Amino acid sequence: MYPKDLKYDREHEWVRAEGDVATIGISFFAQDQLGEVVYVDLPSAGDSVTAGVSFGEVESVKSVSELFSPVTGEIVEVNDALSDSPETVNEDCYGEGWMIKVRLSDTSQVDGLMDADGYQEFLAEEA
Protein backbone atom coordinates (compact mmCIF):
# COMPACT_ATOMS: atom_id res chain seq x y z
CA MET A 1 0.00 0.00 0.00
CA TYR A 2 3.05 2.26 0.43
CA PRO A 3 5.57 1.75 -2.40
CA LYS A 4 9.19 1.79 -1.30
CA ASP A 5 10.37 3.97 -4.18
CA LEU A 6 8.21 6.93 -3.10
CA LYS A 7 8.59 9.66 -0.50
CA TYR A 8 5.71 10.87 1.67
CA ASP A 9 4.76 13.95 3.66
CA ARG A 10 2.66 14.44 6.79
CA GLU A 11 -0.29 15.70 4.74
CA HIS A 12 -0.49 12.29 3.02
CA GLU A 13 0.93 13.25 -0.38
CA TRP A 14 3.49 11.08 -2.12
CA VAL A 15 6.39 12.17 -4.32
CA ARG A 16 8.16 10.26 -7.08
CA ALA A 17 11.38 12.10 -7.97
CA GLU A 18 12.93 11.44 -11.38
CA GLY A 19 15.81 13.79 -12.13
CA ASP A 20 14.58 17.30 -11.36
CA VAL A 21 10.89 16.44 -11.90
CA ALA A 22 8.70 15.22 -9.05
CA THR A 23 5.31 13.54 -9.60
CA ILE A 24 2.84 14.15 -6.77
CA GLY A 25 -0.34 12.36 -5.68
CA ILE A 26 -2.15 11.32 -2.51
CA SER A 27 -1.42 8.19 -0.51
CA PHE A 28 -3.53 5.08 -0.16
CA PHE A 29 -4.41 6.18 3.37
CA ALA A 30 -5.60 9.59 2.14
CA GLN A 31 -7.85 8.24 -0.62
CA ASP A 32 -9.24 5.57 1.73
CA GLN A 33 -10.13 8.17 4.36
CA LEU A 34 -11.84 10.37 1.78
CA GLY A 35 -13.87 7.61 0.16
CA GLU A 36 -14.97 7.81 -3.46
CA VAL A 37 -13.44 10.94 -5.00
CA VAL A 38 -15.89 13.04 -7.05
CA TYR A 39 -13.85 16.18 -7.82
CA VAL A 40 -10.18 17.04 -8.11
CA ASP A 41 -9.38 20.73 -8.38
CA LEU A 42 -5.85 21.28 -9.67
CA PRO A 43 -3.83 24.33 -10.77
CA SER A 44 -2.41 24.76 -14.29
CA ALA A 45 0.93 23.96 -15.84
CA GLY A 46 3.23 26.94 -15.39
CA ASP A 47 1.90 27.77 -11.92
CA SER A 48 4.36 27.53 -9.08
CA VAL A 49 3.88 25.52 -5.92
CA THR A 50 5.50 25.98 -2.52
CA ALA A 51 6.26 23.26 0.00
CA GLY A 52 3.60 23.21 2.71
CA VAL A 53 1.19 25.43 0.77
CA SER A 54 -2.14 24.32 -0.67
CA PHE A 55 -2.23 23.78 -4.43
CA GLY A 56 -5.70 22.31 -4.86
CA GLU A 57 -8.54 20.28 -3.44
CA VAL A 58 -9.81 16.75 -3.58
CA GLU A 59 -13.42 16.13 -2.74
CA SER A 60 -15.51 13.05 -1.96
CA VAL A 61 -19.23 12.67 -1.29
CA LYS A 62 -18.67 13.17 2.41
CA SER A 63 -15.74 15.57 2.69
CA VAL A 64 -13.20 17.84 1.09
CA SER A 65 -9.44 17.96 1.64
CA GLU A 66 -6.85 20.49 0.62
CA LEU A 67 -3.83 19.28 -1.27
CA PHE A 68 -0.54 20.51 0.15
CA SER A 69 2.56 20.54 -1.96
CA PRO A 70 5.41 18.51 -0.49
CA VAL A 71 7.92 20.44 -2.63
CA THR A 72 8.68 23.84 -4.16
CA GLY A 73 8.93 24.38 -7.91
CA GLU A 74 7.04 24.97 -11.13
CA ILE A 75 4.24 22.76 -12.41
CA VAL A 76 5.20 21.22 -15.76
CA GLU A 77 2.21 18.90 -16.19
CA VAL A 78 -1.25 18.40 -14.66
CA ASN A 79 -3.26 15.17 -14.78
CA ASP A 80 -6.23 16.57 -16.69
CA ALA A 81 -7.81 13.10 -16.96
CA LEU A 82 -8.85 13.41 -13.31
CA SER A 83 -11.45 16.04 -14.13
CA ASP A 84 -13.42 13.44 -16.11
CA SER A 85 -12.44 10.38 -14.06
CA PRO A 86 -11.81 11.49 -10.47
CA GLU A 87 -12.42 7.93 -9.26
CA THR A 88 -8.98 7.07 -10.70
CA VAL A 89 -7.55 8.55 -7.49
CA ASN A 90 -9.19 5.67 -5.57
CA GLU A 91 -8.48 3.00 -8.16
CA ASP A 92 -4.80 3.73 -8.76
CA CYS A 93 -3.54 6.37 -6.35
CA TYR A 94 0.18 5.81 -7.16
CA GLY A 95 -0.24 5.35 -10.93
CA GLU A 96 -2.94 6.84 -13.14
CA GLY A 97 -4.25 8.80 -10.14
CA TRP A 98 -1.18 11.12 -10.00
CA MET A 99 -2.01 14.83 -9.79
CA ILE A 100 0.82 17.16 -10.80
CA LYS A 101 4.44 17.05 -11.99
CA VAL A 102 6.73 19.73 -10.61
CA ARG A 103 10.16 20.88 -11.77
CA LEU A 104 12.00 21.07 -8.48
CA SER A 105 13.72 24.33 -7.56
CA ASP A 106 16.22 22.21 -5.65
CA THR A 107 16.36 18.43 -5.94
CA SER A 108 17.67 17.98 -2.40
CA GLN A 109 14.31 19.03 -0.88
CA VAL A 110 12.97 15.52 -1.51
CA ASP A 111 15.53 14.15 0.95
CA GLY A 112 13.68 15.75 3.84
CA LEU A 113 10.49 13.73 3.19
CA MET A 114 9.62 10.40 4.83
CA ASP A 115 10.36 7.09 3.18
CA ALA A 116 7.71 4.34 3.11
CA ASP A 117 8.73 2.90 6.48
CA GLY A 118 8.83 6.32 8.09
CA TYR A 119 5.40 7.17 6.69
CA GLN A 120 3.88 3.95 7.99
CA GLU A 121 5.32 4.68 11.43
CA PHE A 122 3.81 8.16 11.18
CA LEU A 123 0.41 6.64 10.29
CA ALA A 124 0.63 4.25 13.23
CA GLU A 125 1.32 7.15 15.58
CA GLU A 126 -1.56 9.18 14.14
CA ALA A 127 -4.08 6.35 14.58
Next chain:
Amino acid sequence: MDGSVRKTPLYDEHVALGARMVDFAGWQMPVQYTGIIEEHNAVRSGVGIFDVSHMGEFRFFGAEAETGLQRIITNDLAKLSHVGDALYTAMCDEDGGIIDDLIVYRSGDLEFLVVANAANRETDWDWITAHLPESVEAVDESDRTALIAVQGPGALAVVGELAEASWSPPDRFELNEVDLGTVGALAARTGYTGEDGIEVFCHASNAVALWRLLLSFPEVVPCGLGSRDTLRLEMGYPLYGSDMDRGVDPISAALGWVVPSTKSGFIGAEAIGRIRDGGPATRLVGLTVAEGVPRHGYGVLHEGVMVGKVASGTFSPTLGHGIATAYVPSALAGEGTPLEIEIRRKVVPAVVTRPPFVKNTSLSAIRS
Protein backbone atom coordinates in the same frame (compact mmCIF):
# COMPACT_ATOMS: atom_id res chain seq x y z
CA MET B 1 -29.33 12.81 26.82
CA ASP B 2 -26.35 11.48 28.76
CA GLY B 3 -22.93 11.48 27.13
CA SER B 4 -22.66 7.74 26.70
CA VAL B 5 -22.42 6.26 23.23
CA ARG B 6 -25.42 4.22 22.18
CA LYS B 7 -25.28 1.15 19.99
CA THR B 8 -28.00 -0.60 18.04
CA PRO B 9 -28.44 -4.41 18.33
CA LEU B 10 -26.56 -4.65 15.01
CA TYR B 11 -23.41 -2.80 16.11
CA ASP B 12 -21.23 -5.92 16.13
CA GLU B 13 -22.53 -6.91 12.69
CA HIS B 14 -21.49 -3.55 11.27
CA VAL B 15 -18.02 -3.79 12.75
CA ALA B 16 -17.63 -7.37 11.48
CA LEU B 17 -18.61 -6.18 7.97
CA GLY B 18 -15.84 -3.58 8.11
CA ALA B 19 -18.13 -0.56 8.34
CA ARG B 20 -16.71 2.86 9.10
CA MET B 21 -18.55 3.87 12.27
CA VAL B 22 -19.45 7.45 13.14
CA ASP B 23 -21.31 9.25 15.87
CA PHE B 24 -24.82 10.20 14.80
CA ALA B 25 -27.06 11.87 17.40
CA GLY B 26 -25.17 10.02 20.13
CA TRP B 27 -25.33 6.68 18.31
CA GLN B 28 -22.47 4.68 16.83
CA MET B 29 -23.75 4.10 13.29
CA PRO B 30 -22.20 2.83 10.04
CA VAL B 31 -21.57 5.68 7.58
CA GLN B 32 -20.39 3.27 4.88
CA TYR B 33 -19.22 -0.31 4.37
CA THR B 34 -17.46 -0.22 1.00
CA GLY B 35 -18.32 3.21 -0.40
CA ILE B 36 -21.16 5.70 -0.39
CA ILE B 37 -21.60 5.78 -4.17
CA GLU B 38 -21.45 2.00 -4.48
CA GLU B 39 -24.11 1.62 -1.77
CA HIS B 40 -26.19 4.41 -3.25
CA ASN B 41 -26.19 2.73 -6.67
CA ALA B 42 -27.09 -0.64 -5.12
CA VAL B 43 -30.30 0.90 -3.74
CA ARG B 44 -31.16 2.69 -7.00
CA SER B 45 -30.65 -0.44 -9.09
CA GLY B 46 -30.94 -3.45 -6.75
CA VAL B 47 -31.44 -3.90 -3.02
CA GLY B 48 -29.80 -2.25 -0.04
CA ILE B 49 -30.44 -2.69 3.67
CA PHE B 50 -30.02 -0.03 6.35
CA ASP B 51 -29.93 -0.40 10.11
CA VAL B 52 -32.16 2.38 11.38
CA SER B 53 -32.76 0.89 14.81
CA HIS B 54 -31.66 4.16 16.40
CA MET B 55 -35.03 5.65 15.50
CA GLY B 56 -37.73 5.92 18.15
CA GLU B 57 -40.89 3.79 18.27
CA PHE B 58 -43.73 4.80 20.55
CA ARG B 59 -47.08 3.07 20.93
CA PHE B 60 -50.27 4.69 22.18
CA PHE B 61 -53.38 2.77 23.21
CA GLY B 62 -56.85 3.72 24.30
CA ALA B 63 -60.18 5.25 23.40
CA GLU B 64 -58.73 8.77 23.47
CA ALA B 65 -55.48 7.96 21.61
CA GLU B 66 -56.84 9.16 18.27
CA THR B 67 -58.27 12.47 19.43
CA GLY B 68 -55.20 13.03 21.58
CA LEU B 69 -52.71 12.46 18.74
CA GLN B 70 -54.88 14.41 16.33
CA ARG B 71 -54.30 17.48 18.54
CA ILE B 72 -50.52 16.92 18.51
CA ILE B 73 -49.75 16.34 14.83
CA THR B 74 -50.33 18.63 11.86
CA ASN B 75 -51.55 16.03 9.36
CA ASP B 76 -55.04 14.54 9.58
CA LEU B 77 -55.23 11.18 11.37
CA ALA B 78 -58.69 10.67 9.88
CA LYS B 79 -56.85 9.81 6.63
CA LEU B 80 -55.92 6.52 8.32
CA SER B 81 -59.20 4.79 7.60
CA HIS B 82 -57.99 1.23 8.14
CA VAL B 83 -55.74 -0.60 10.56
CA GLY B 84 -52.30 -0.65 8.93
CA ASP B 85 -52.58 2.77 7.26
CA ALA B 86 -49.75 5.26 7.82
CA LEU B 87 -49.04 8.92 7.21
CA TYR B 88 -46.12 11.30 7.30
CA THR B 89 -46.61 14.37 9.48
CA ALA B 90 -44.98 17.22 11.31
CA MET B 91 -45.39 17.86 15.03
CA CYS B 92 -45.19 21.52 16.00
CA ASP B 93 -45.15 23.76 19.04
CA GLU B 94 -47.63 26.64 19.60
CA ASP B 95 -45.52 28.95 17.40
CA GLY B 96 -45.58 26.46 14.55
CA GLY B 97 -41.94 25.48 15.14
CA ILE B 98 -41.26 21.93 13.99
CA ILE B 99 -40.46 19.64 16.93
CA ASP B 100 -40.03 16.63 14.66
CA ASP B 101 -41.28 14.90 11.56
CA LEU B 102 -42.92 11.53 12.21
CA ILE B 103 -44.61 8.57 10.62
CA VAL B 104 -47.83 7.56 12.39
CA TYR B 105 -49.37 4.13 11.81
CA ARG B 106 -52.82 3.00 12.81
CA SER B 107 -51.46 -0.24 14.23
CA GLY B 108 -54.68 -1.47 15.85
CA ASP B 109 -58.29 -0.54 16.51
CA LEU B 110 -57.46 1.84 19.35
CA GLU B 111 -53.72 1.86 18.84
CA PHE B 112 -51.11 3.96 17.04
CA LEU B 113 -47.41 3.44 16.36
CA VAL B 114 -45.29 6.58 16.03
CA VAL B 115 -41.78 6.50 14.51
CA ALA B 116 -39.53 9.41 15.51
CA ASN B 117 -36.05 10.66 14.63
CA ALA B 118 -33.24 9.30 16.81
CA ALA B 119 -32.03 12.77 17.77
CA ASN B 120 -35.50 13.72 19.01
CA ARG B 121 -36.54 10.59 20.85
CA GLU B 122 -36.54 12.07 24.33
CA THR B 123 -37.95 15.45 23.24
CA ASP B 124 -40.77 13.81 21.30
CA TRP B 125 -41.65 11.39 24.07
CA ASP B 126 -41.83 14.17 26.63
CA TRP B 127 -43.86 16.42 24.34
CA ILE B 128 -46.35 13.77 23.24
CA THR B 129 -46.95 12.25 26.66
CA ALA B 130 -47.34 15.73 28.21
CA HIS B 131 -50.05 16.59 25.70
CA LEU B 132 -52.02 13.33 25.57
CA PRO B 133 -55.03 12.71 27.82
CA GLU B 134 -54.11 10.71 30.90
CA SER B 135 -56.30 7.82 29.82
CA VAL B 136 -53.98 7.05 26.88
CA GLU B 137 -51.46 4.36 27.63
CA ALA B 138 -48.05 5.27 26.21
CA VAL B 139 -45.19 2.81 25.74
CA ASP B 140 -41.69 3.70 24.57
CA GLU B 141 -40.68 0.61 22.60
CA SER B 142 -37.54 2.15 21.10
CA ASP B 143 -34.95 0.12 22.98
CA ARG B 144 -36.64 -3.20 22.38
CA THR B 145 -37.37 -2.52 18.70
CA ALA B 146 -35.01 -2.93 15.77
CA LEU B 147 -35.75 -1.37 12.40
CA ILE B 148 -34.17 -2.53 9.14
CA ALA B 149 -35.01 -0.70 5.93
CA VAL B 150 -34.92 -2.94 2.83
CA GLN B 151 -34.87 -0.55 -0.13
CA GLY B 152 -34.57 -0.72 -3.89
CA PRO B 153 -36.38 -2.05 -6.94
CA GLY B 154 -35.52 -5.60 -5.82
CA ALA B 155 -36.55 -5.12 -2.17
CA LEU B 156 -40.03 -6.62 -2.34
CA ALA B 157 -38.77 -9.76 -4.05
CA VAL B 158 -36.23 -10.37 -1.27
CA VAL B 159 -38.71 -9.79 1.55
CA GLY B 160 -41.30 -11.85 -0.30
CA GLU B 161 -38.93 -14.78 -0.60
CA LEU B 162 -38.27 -14.78 3.16
CA ALA B 163 -41.93 -14.32 4.08
CA GLU B 164 -44.55 -17.03 4.53
CA ALA B 165 -46.27 -18.02 1.29
CA SER B 166 -49.55 -16.35 2.22
CA TRP B 167 -47.95 -12.94 2.80
CA SER B 168 -48.46 -10.22 0.29
CA PRO B 169 -46.76 -6.84 0.55
CA PRO B 170 -48.73 -3.97 2.03
CA ASP B 171 -49.66 -1.08 -0.25
CA ARG B 172 -47.56 2.09 -0.19
CA PHE B 173 -47.71 3.73 3.25
CA GLU B 174 -49.35 0.70 4.82
CA LEU B 175 -48.19 -1.89 7.33
CA ASN B 176 -48.86 -5.59 7.91
CA GLU B 177 -47.55 -8.54 9.90
CA VAL B 178 -45.03 -10.90 8.41
CA ASP B 179 -42.89 -13.87 9.46
CA LEU B 180 -39.43 -13.65 7.96
CA GLY B 181 -37.87 -17.04 8.55
CA THR B 182 -38.50 -17.54 12.25
CA VAL B 183 -38.67 -13.80 12.97
CA GLY B 184 -42.06 -12.25 13.57
CA ALA B 185 -42.08 -8.70 12.27
CA LEU B 186 -44.08 -5.76 11.02
CA ALA B 187 -43.57 -4.84 7.36
CA ALA B 188 -44.18 -1.19 6.39
CA ARG B 189 -44.11 -0.07 2.75
CA THR B 190 -42.18 3.07 3.63
CA GLY B 191 -38.68 4.38 3.25
CA TYR B 192 -36.37 7.35 2.90
CA THR B 193 -34.66 6.57 -0.38
CA GLY B 194 -37.19 7.21 -3.14
CA GLU B 195 -37.14 3.54 -4.04
CA ASP B 196 -39.82 0.97 -3.36
CA GLY B 197 -39.16 -1.08 -0.27
CA ILE B 198 -40.12 -2.38 3.12
CA GLU B 199 -39.11 -1.15 6.54
CA VAL B 200 -39.10 -4.13 8.90
CA PHE B 201 -39.74 -3.68 12.61
CA CYS B 202 -38.76 -6.62 14.83
CA HIS B 203 -37.79 -7.31 18.41
CA ALA B 204 -34.23 -6.20 19.15
CA SER B 205 -33.32 -9.78 20.10
CA ASN B 206 -34.14 -10.91 16.53
CA ALA B 207 -32.27 -8.14 14.74
CA VAL B 208 -29.05 -10.07 14.11
CA ALA B 209 -30.92 -13.12 12.77
CA LEU B 210 -32.97 -10.96 10.41
CA TRP B 211 -29.94 -8.92 9.25
CA ARG B 212 -28.02 -12.12 8.42
CA LEU B 213 -31.04 -13.62 6.70
CA LEU B 214 -31.29 -10.58 4.45
CA LEU B 215 -27.56 -10.62 3.73
CA SER B 216 -27.77 -14.29 2.73
CA PHE B 217 -29.10 -13.00 -0.61
CA PRO B 218 -26.07 -12.22 -2.77
CA GLU B 219 -27.80 -9.17 -4.29
CA VAL B 220 -28.44 -7.51 -0.91
CA VAL B 221 -25.91 -4.79 -0.09
CA PRO B 222 -25.46 -3.37 3.43
CA CYS B 223 -25.73 0.43 3.26
CA GLY B 224 -24.71 3.13 5.70
CA LEU B 225 -25.94 6.56 6.67
CA GLY B 226 -23.78 8.16 3.95
CA SER B 227 -25.83 6.68 1.12
CA ARG B 228 -29.04 7.12 3.11
CA ASP B 229 -28.29 10.85 3.00
CA THR B 230 -27.47 11.03 -0.72
CA LEU B 231 -30.55 8.93 -1.57
CA ARG B 232 -32.95 11.03 0.49
CA LEU B 233 -31.53 14.32 -0.76
CA GLU B 234 -31.89 13.23 -4.40
CA MET B 235 -35.60 12.90 -3.59
CA GLY B 236 -35.71 16.21 -1.71
CA TYR B 237 -36.81 14.48 1.50
CA PRO B 238 -36.02 16.81 4.40
CA LEU B 239 -33.70 15.83 7.24
CA TYR B 240 -34.53 17.09 10.72
CA GLY B 241 -31.68 19.20 12.07
CA SER B 242 -30.49 20.22 8.58
CA ASP B 243 -33.59 21.17 6.62
CA MET B 244 -35.84 22.00 9.56
CA ASP B 245 -35.84 22.49 13.28
CA ARG B 246 -37.78 24.23 16.03
CA GLY B 247 -36.99 27.59 14.40
CA VAL B 248 -39.01 26.93 11.23
CA ASP B 249 -42.65 26.18 10.46
CA PRO B 250 -43.94 23.56 8.01
CA ILE B 251 -45.02 26.15 5.42
CA SER B 252 -41.54 27.65 5.15
CA ALA B 253 -40.07 24.12 5.16
CA ALA B 254 -42.10 23.16 2.05
CA LEU B 255 -44.16 20.79 4.21
CA GLY B 256 -47.46 22.58 3.71
CA TRP B 257 -48.81 19.31 2.29
CA VAL B 258 -48.66 17.71 5.75
CA VAL B 259 -50.78 20.54 7.18
CA PRO B 260 -54.20 20.15 5.54
CA SER B 261 -55.93 23.54 5.39
CA THR B 262 -59.16 21.78 6.38
CA LYS B 263 -57.74 20.72 9.76
CA SER B 264 -57.90 22.91 12.86
CA GLY B 265 -57.54 22.49 16.59
CA PHE B 266 -54.01 21.09 16.65
CA ILE B 267 -51.03 22.61 18.42
CA GLY B 268 -49.56 25.35 16.24
CA ALA B 269 -52.62 25.61 13.96
CA GLU B 270 -53.14 29.37 14.46
CA ALA B 271 -49.49 30.27 13.96
CA ILE B 272 -49.16 28.06 10.88
CA GLY B 273 -52.45 29.45 9.49
CA ARG B 274 -51.12 33.00 9.77
CA ILE B 275 -47.90 32.08 7.96
CA ARG B 276 -49.86 30.28 5.24
CA ASP B 277 -52.18 33.28 4.77
CA GLY B 278 -49.44 35.90 4.83
CA GLY B 279 -46.91 33.83 2.89
CA PRO B 280 -43.62 32.79 4.47
CA ALA B 281 -40.68 35.19 4.38
CA THR B 282 -38.31 32.42 3.34
CA ARG B 283 -38.82 29.02 1.77
CA LEU B 284 -36.85 25.82 1.55
CA VAL B 285 -35.97 25.22 -2.10
CA GLY B 286 -33.92 22.74 -4.05
CA LEU B 287 -30.76 23.92 -5.83
CA THR B 288 -28.78 22.34 -8.64
CA VAL B 289 -25.13 23.21 -9.24
CA ALA B 290 -23.02 22.17 -12.18
CA GLU B 291 -19.68 22.37 -10.42
CA GLY B 292 -18.43 21.48 -6.95
CA VAL B 293 -20.20 19.99 -3.95
CA PRO B 294 -22.44 22.30 -1.88
CA ARG B 295 -22.40 21.50 1.84
CA HIS B 296 -24.36 22.50 4.94
CA GLY B 297 -23.68 26.12 5.92
CA TYR B 298 -22.26 27.37 2.60
CA GLY B 299 -23.55 30.79 1.59
CA VAL B 300 -26.28 31.21 -1.02
CA LEU B 301 -26.12 34.43 -3.02
CA HIS B 302 -28.32 36.34 -5.42
CA GLU B 303 -26.47 38.69 -7.74
CA GLY B 304 -23.55 38.60 -5.34
CA VAL B 305 -25.58 39.36 -2.19
CA MET B 306 -25.88 36.73 0.54
CA VAL B 307 -29.53 35.61 0.76
CA GLY B 308 -29.32 32.31 2.65
CA LYS B 309 -27.32 29.26 3.62
CA VAL B 310 -27.22 25.70 2.34
CA ALA B 311 -29.34 23.44 4.57
CA SER B 312 -28.44 20.08 3.01
CA GLY B 313 -25.94 19.57 0.24
CA THR B 314 -24.17 16.71 -1.43
CA PHE B 315 -22.87 15.25 -4.64
CA SER B 316 -25.68 13.37 -6.38
CA PRO B 317 -24.28 9.99 -7.44
CA THR B 318 -27.22 9.43 -9.80
CA LEU B 319 -26.95 12.81 -11.55
CA GLY B 320 -23.21 13.32 -11.26
CA HIS B 321 -23.36 16.88 -9.93
CA GLY B 322 -24.04 18.80 -6.75
CA ILE B 323 -27.52 19.22 -5.27
CA ALA B 324 -28.67 21.17 -2.23
CA THR B 325 -31.54 22.64 -0.28
CA ALA B 326 -31.55 26.15 1.17
CA TYR B 327 -33.86 28.68 2.75
CA VAL B 328 -34.12 31.69 0.43
CA PRO B 329 -36.44 34.72 0.38
CA SER B 330 -39.81 33.72 -1.09
CA ALA B 331 -39.33 36.13 -3.99
CA LEU B 332 -36.32 34.03 -5.08
CA ALA B 333 -37.96 30.65 -4.53
CA GLY B 334 -39.46 30.23 -7.99
CA GLU B 335 -38.26 27.29 -10.06
CA GLY B 336 -35.48 28.30 -12.41
CA THR B 337 -34.36 31.33 -10.39
CA PRO B 338 -30.62 31.77 -10.91
CA LEU B 339 -28.67 31.99 -7.63
CA GLU B 340 -25.08 31.28 -6.62
CA ILE B 341 -23.44 29.16 -3.94
CA GLU B 342 -20.15 30.07 -2.33
CA ILE B 343 -18.19 26.83 -2.42
CA ARG B 344 -15.15 27.83 -0.40
CA ARG B 345 -13.07 30.08 -2.66
CA LYS B 346 -15.39 29.93 -5.64
CA VAL B 347 -18.85 31.31 -6.35
CA VAL B 348 -20.67 28.86 -8.62
CA PRO B 349 -24.02 29.25 -10.37
CA ALA B 350 -27.00 27.44 -8.83
CA VAL B 351 -30.55 27.10 -10.12
CA VAL B 352 -33.69 26.71 -8.03
CA THR B 353 -35.00 23.22 -8.84
CA ARG B 354 -38.20 21.63 -7.68
CA PRO B 355 -37.45 18.28 -6.01
CA PRO B 356 -37.28 15.39 -6.53
CA PHE B 357 -33.95 15.91 -8.26
CA VAL B 358 -34.10 12.28 -9.44
CA LYS B 359 -37.40 11.37 -10.99
CA ASN B 360 -37.67 7.89 -12.46
CA THR B 361 -37.29 5.61 -9.46
CA SER B 362 -39.06 2.36 -8.57
CA LEU B 363 -41.21 4.40 -6.18
CA SER B 364 -42.39 6.82 -8.85
CA ALA B 365 -43.30 3.72 -10.87
CA ILE B 366 -45.69 2.37 -8.20
CA ARG B 367 -47.18 5.80 -7.59
CA SER B 368 -48.17 6.40 -11.18
